[in-house]
Amino acid sequence: MNFDLSDEQKMLGEQARGLLSARSTFDRLRALIDAGFEWDEPLWRELAEMGFLGAAIPEVHGGLGMSELDLAVISQELGRANAALPFFSSIVLAADAIRLAGSDAQQSEWLPKLARGEIVACFAYAEGSAGWTGGAVKARLANARLIGTKTPVADGGVADIAVVLTEVGGEPGLALVRLDQPGVTRVKLASFDQLRAHYSLIFDGAAAEVLDAQPAREVLDQLFDRAAVQAAFEGVGGAEACLYMARDYAMERQIFGRSLAGYQAIKHKLADVYAGVELARSAAFYGAWAAADGGNELPAAAAAARLQAIDAFERAARENIQVHGGIGYTFEANCHFYYRRERTLALSLGGRERWADRLIAHLPDLRSEAPDHAKAA
Amino acid sequence: MDFKDTPEEAAFRTTARAWLAANAPEFELPAGVHIEDAEEIRLGRAWLARKTANRYGSILLPETYGGRGGTIMEAVVFAEEEGRYRLPRGAYVGIGIGMAIPTILKHGRSDQVERFVGPTLRGEMTWCQLFSEPSAGSDLAGLRTRAVKDDAADEWVVNGQKVWSSWAHLTDWGVLIARTDVSVPKHKGLTFFVVDMKTPGIQVRPIRQISGLKDFNETFLTDVRIPDTNRIGAVGEGWACAMTLLTGERLGQGGEGKDRGIIDLIRFAAQTPRAEATALDNSAVRLALAGAYAEEQAEKHFQARLRTMISRGENPGAAASIVKLIYSNRYQKTSGLAMEIREMAGIAHAPDDTFTPELWYDYIWSTALRIAGGADEVLRNQIAERVLGMPGEVRTDKNVAFDKL
Numbered sequence: 001m002n003f004d005l006s007d008e009q010k011m012l013g014e015q016a017r018g019l020l021s022a023r024s025t026f027d028r029l030r031a032l033i034d035a036g037f038e039w040d041e042p043l044w045r046e047l048a049e050m051g052f053l054g055a056a057i058p059e060v061h062g063g064l065g066m067s068e069l070d071l072a073v074i075s076q077e078l079g080r081a082n083a084a085l086p087f088f089s090s091i092v093l094a095a096d097a098i099r100l101a102g103s104d105a106q107q108s109e110w111l112p113k114l115a116r117g118e119i120v121a122c123f124a125y126a127e128g129s130a131g132w133t134g135g136a137v138k139a140r141l142a143n144a145r146l147i148g149t150k151t152p153v154a155d156g157g158v159a160d161i162a163v164v165l166t167e168v169g170g171e172p173g174l175a176l177v178r179l180d181q182p183g184v185t186r187v188k189l190a191s192f193d194q195l196r197a198h199y200s201l202i203f204d205g206a207a208a209e210v211l212d213a214q215p216a217r218e219v220l221d222q223l224f225d226r227a228a229v230q231a232a233f234e235g236v237g238g239a240e241a242c243l244y245m246a247r248d249y250a251m252e253r254q255i256f257g258r259s260l261a262g263y264q265a266i267k268h269k270l271a272d273v274y275a276g277v278e279l280a281r282s283a284a285f286y287g288a289w290a291a292a293d294g295g296n297e298l299p300a301a302a303a304a305a306r307l308q309a310i311d312a313f314e315r316a317a318r319e320n321i322q323v324h325g326g327i328g329y330t331f332e333a334n335c336h337f338y339y340r341r342e343r344t345l346a347l348s349l350g351g352r353e354r355w356a357d358r359l360i361a362h363l364p365d366l367r368s369e370a371p372d373h374a375k376a377a
Numbered sequence: 378m379d380f381k382d383t384p385e386e387a388a389f390r391t392t393a394r395a396w397l398a399a400n401a402p403e404f405e406l407p408a409g410v411h412i413e414d415a416e417e418i419r420l421g422r423a424w425l426a427r428k429t430a431n432r433y434g435s436i437l438l439p440e441t442y443g444g445r446g447g448t449i450m451e452a453v454v455f456a457e458e459e460g461r462y463r464l465p466r467g468a469y470v471g472i473g474i475g476m477a478i479p480t481i482l483k484h485g486r487s488d489q490v491e492r493f494v495g496p497t498l499r500g501e502m503t504w505c506q507l508f509s510e511p512s513a514g515s516d517l518a519g520l521r522t523r524a525v526k527d528d529a530a531d532e533w534v535v536n537g538q539k540v541w542s543s544w545a546h547l548t549d550w551g552v553l554i555a556r557t558d559v560s561v562p563k564h565k566g567l568t569f570f571v572v573d574m575k576t577p578g579i580q581v582r583p584i585r586q587i588s589g590l591k592d593f594n595e596t597f598l599t600d601v602r603i604p605d606t607n608r609i610g611a612v613g614e615g616w617a618c619a620m621t622l623l624t625g626e627r628l629g630q631g632g633e634g635k636d637r638g639i640i641d642l643i644r645f646a647a648q649t650p651r652a653e654a655t656a657l658d659n660s661a662v663r664l665a666l667a668g669a670y671a672e673e674q675a676e677k678h679f680q681a682r683l684r685t686m687i688s689r690g691e692n693p694g695a696a697a698s699i700v701k702l703i704y705s706n707r708y709q710k711t712s713g714l715a716m717e718i719r720e721m722a723g724i725a726h727a728p729d730d731t732f733t734p735e736l737w738y739d740y741i742w743s744t745a746l747r748i749a750g751g752a753d754e755v756l757r758n759q760i761a762e763r764v765l766g767m768p769g770e771v772r773t774d775k776n777v778a779f780d781k782l
């Protein structure tokens with residue numbers, strides 16, 4: 001047993017943190033919002049050059065072939081910086097979908113471009129409030145033509161291609177679609193997170209190819225579980241940023257003749273935030289380990305990581321504004337970035353309900369083997 | 378990162394598991410019923426003796442002291458395996474192993490180590506903790522029990538009152554902290570002793586608890602004579618000894634005990650009929666139990682991170698306080714929820730139902746866990762101050778002599 005990141009992973013995290021804290025400053029985020037930009041394109045190029053985009057993409061396809069844990073370290077730093085980048089869409093979801101379900105030819109066509117940041121992909125799964133499981137998916141692929149509407153799709157405006165969850169011959173399927181073609185209409189939505197733009201993608205007979213090396217049925221759960229782990233790390237990074245932002249502010253702020261940080265109401269609040277962050281980090285570690293290990297613990301581990309991360313980031317983002325008082329409500333202070341990102345992360349991939357279901361569904365033999373006490377009762 | 382056992386750990390787990398399967402069952406406590414205190418302690422001593430005879434009494438202590446001389450990971454593996462059984466491992470053995478031994482090893486002389494460590498490990502000597510007083514709990518250094526030296530006899534004469542002394546009515550020895558100098562600030566005038574509970578002048582009165590049990594006590598000390606050879610550490614070094622002891626207590630928390638895992642409650646909900654199939658099919662119940670399960674797992678992995686640090690010789694410090702804080706609060710919430718899942722049977726049960734009384738006990742005992750061994754509020758202060766570096770409490774008692782307070 002060894003429950004810590006390796007020294008190399010810690011260094012990777014520091015590198016990512018260094019780059020992001022220099023480039024993706026809060027002033028930069030404000031400038032992007034004011035200019036109406038949907039992503040920080042120059043920063044994306046830098047990430048690509050440093051190898052971060054291809055970290056977990058296999059070496060044969062132009063990546064570095066590192067593990068989920070290395071990717072997680074990067075996700076955590078992107079969360080800490082609240083960066084305006086389509087990493088989760090393009091790398092965590094779309095590239096992983098292509099790697100899991102695509103043929104060798106499809107992988108070697110698309111993964112190197114994604115790793116180099118030459119193109120951006122989005123992952124289109126939801127169809128409004130109905131979700132995307134069971135019969136909710138109405139998009140249809142027939143004769144290599146895609147018909148249907150996916151909404152909301154994160155980063156749908158900046159993406160060059162989309163991996164689309166669609167029905168193919170009565171089964172769930174994953175299709176790859178180029179977005180610069182006549183059969184595709186993109187409608188920009190109003191997004192709660194000003195740094196993560198969502199779109200409706202309307203497909204009206206767009207040309208599409210199926211990722212057909214593996215049946216989607218078999219890879220979808222795995223894909224979502226793996227993404228949930230990365231989302232958990234992004235959440236932990238964001239939560240930790242909120243914790244120290246609140247702490248630092250409280251240390252400086254003088255109220256009734258002494259430091260705000262000396263008041264127990266504030267100390268205890270932040271102690272609870274800290275406990276939440278460390279628990280969520282621990283659950284996320286286990287999730288990433290389970291993803292890398294490839295064993296059958298991934299579903300429950302991913303769900304637990306996801307639930308803990310939602311709790312931790314939610315509390316941290318809320319209490320951060322609370323500790324700041326009135327200034328926390330201003331666009332000039334930095335709390336709001338996380339307050340909006342937190343909801344975006346919490347609701348993407350399905351929120352608590354979905355993951356609670358998934359967790360319970362993957363616990364061992366609940367209905368067999370009655371515990372002694374239940375027999376008596 | 379690797380959450381799997383190394384080959385050595387796996388081999389140790391197999392050995393320990395087989396040994397436990399052959400030895401543990403005869404010492405197990407019955408489910409759902411409380412046996413007599415004296416019987417429980419007898420079983421506890423016997424189990425400890427059996428373990429120590431087979432080098433499982435303390436995995437970490439060196440073999441010269443009767444331990445196994447193992448690694449921290451082996452200690453974890455053994456605790457996990459031992460935790461599968463309902464064994465008598467209450468404070469009556471826990472205080473000796475987790476508090477008295479570490480303190481004596483760190484601050485005691487070699488003849489004291491010789492005299493106390495082996496017998497404690499073999500279950501021949503059981504211990505209670507005489508720390509808290511009516512006016513000194515969280516603020517332990519405010520204690521008033523006085524120890525005055527009788528130089529002619531080379532003895533200390535102790536007077537005062539201790540309280541909440543778990544198992545003091547049945548244990549052999551006590552770890553005691555008393556004030557030996559009132560002319561210096563409160564933390565400085567304290568000294569640490571071990572005391573034979575049969576010494577004249579010690580009167581132990583059981584206190585009736587909210588659980589209905591009586592396993593903690595008021596302990597009155599009237600002219601109790603303690604030979605100077607039973608002083609541990611220097612005169613005035615009591616606070617440092619107490620800190621060693623309380624650190625042992627904190628690292629021992631969690632992972633121990635026969636508490637119910639959340640999986641049992643989930644299973645229970647899945648087997649409780651409701652209009653909509655079972656209680657587990659109710660989304661509020663599902664969400665609450667899944668959240669609790671996720672937190673329990675996270676806490677387990679957090680402890681694993683702490684152990685990784687400790688095994689490298691790093692000190693996790695106050696970050697370790699998270700475990701008890703989170704655990705005791707979850708324990709209270711989930712046992713309360715489990716009662717709700719029973720619906721009205723949760724407040725009044727039939728004679729053949731042995732599960733509901735366990736839930737009641739859990740719900741009541743959880744209140745003690747939030748107080749004893751560092752109350753919630755004290756732990757939050759520690760995390761805020763020592764981990765997050767926030768300012769300490771406003772204090773009026775720090776540099777003032779105790780007799781001027």
Ligand SMILES: Cc1cc2nc3c(=O)[nH]c(=O)nc-3n(C[C@H](O)[C@H](O)[C@H](O)COP(=O)(O)OP(=O)(O)OC[C@H]3O[C@@H](n4cnc5c(N)ncnc54)[C@H](O)[C@@H]3O)c2cc1C
Pocket residue numbers: 264505506507508509511512513514515516540541542543544593745746748749750751752753754755758770
């Ligand atoms: C079941 C049980 C077994 C025990 N066994 C033993 C034993 O064997 N030996 C022994 O010596 N003691 C034992 N104790 C005592 C235990 O250590 C004390 O109860 C504990 O230290 C709290 O002290 P107190 O009861 O005096 O409460 P107080 O210290 O008076 O606390 C009352 C409340 O004030 C809060 N509080 C305290 N300080 C602060 C602060 N600075 N800021 C904000 N809030 C604060 C506490 O969190 C608590 O909520 C036991 C207690 C229990 C419940």
